[in-house]
Amino acid sequence: MAIEVRIPTILRSYTGGAKVVEGAGDTLGDLLTDLDSRHAGLKARLVTDAGALHRFVNVYVNDEDVRFLGALDAKLNDGDSVTILPAVAGGAFGFAAAAALSQHRASVAGRVAHDAAVAAH
Amino acid sequence: MLSIDRSIVEAIVAHARRDHPDEACGVVAGPAGSDIPTRHIPMDNAARSMTFYEFDSMEQLRVWREMDDRDEEPVVIYHSHTATEAYPSRTDVSFAGEPGAHYLLVSTREPDTEEIRSFRIVDGVVTEEPVRIVDAAVDPHAVQSYMFGQSPATVDYECSGR
Structure with a gap:
């Protein structure tokens, strides 16, 4: 089989x-x-x-x-x-762009947290 | 060129308006090899987004199987752009996985008018094509006015009194 x-x-x-x-x-x-x-x-x-x-x-x-x-x-x-x-998907502002943006946001958030931690010391 | 019945276009536009400002999406199936869209299937936008659409994978499996069983294929795959023009985005192009389908885009950014355009998307290449909206020769659900010179089918319909 x-x-x-x-x-x-x-x-x-x-x-x-x-x-x-x-x-x-x-x-x-x-x-x-x-x-x-x-x-x-x-x-x-x-x-x-x-x-x-x-x-x-x-x-x-x-x-x-x-x-x-x-x-x-x-x-x-x-x-x-x-x-x-x-997969059927797409749209005006797409998955790739959304993923890139969320990664960018995550890295900005990480950097802000890092800066805050550095400033606190 | 995409030839599509007016009643189907109206149903697609109504779906797009209903889901605005979220993007709406769906399929028009037709007999395999015919290039004639006959059966409108509105699909859920699993992303429920103003800027992205995605078929629900389980609904898609069900609908694609049903088309297979009926010897149909997705003749038209449509979605709406709710704030931008009816032109395929880079995401639309990268996802376009049905080389035989007409990719129909409806823009609902204007409240009173819709922009409706159709594209072939094959191997990442977008080619716009004309859309011909046709009025059905015989609509069994509507009373039709008789005009001399119409097709025999229409005359039959008139004479049968149904």
Whole structure:
């Protein structure tokens, strides 16, 4: 038995056009490594250089979003069905900008706290 | 070019107005390969934000499966910008993951008028396209006035008395 993986349109260039492929692995990470051995380049579209699941995709095991199952560490069993969908998101002032801003805010807050600590001494 | 029924555009605009000042988002499904948007599916904006939208991942799974079962595909993916123009932001472009879809943007920044524009977004390249709003030939729920020279379907409808 194997794990059935449903591939979205945008990634079918890696699977020779196939909508469904099969793979094996004890975790989602293992499965993606296994798939990448036959569909080179697929994993890099799903996993960041830092080794996390990409923000631009949703991956489901059976009916669950893997973000709630441990992401790449999500456990898999033979007969599971994995579905990959493009995350649909965007907006006038986007996620990337919002993330950059919150990081900037965090660093400003850290600096202010540091300055205050220095001033107190 | 995107050809889309007037009633669907009106429903999208109503959704965008209803959720203003938060961004609204959704899908119009159509038969696979047809390029004809027929079934309007308003989606929740899981981000509930004035500047960001995001489909709820579980709702998306349900809707995408339903489309698959019905042999449909997402012909149109729409969202609103509530304070800026109807043009894809860098975030819109980086997330655009349906190369076959028309990305429809509605701007609700003006209270009385809407700006509606459509784009193809493929491999990070944005191409604007014309939007043709079409009136349905036959609306089974409405009484239609008969005009000579309309399609046989419309004449049938008139004569059947339904």
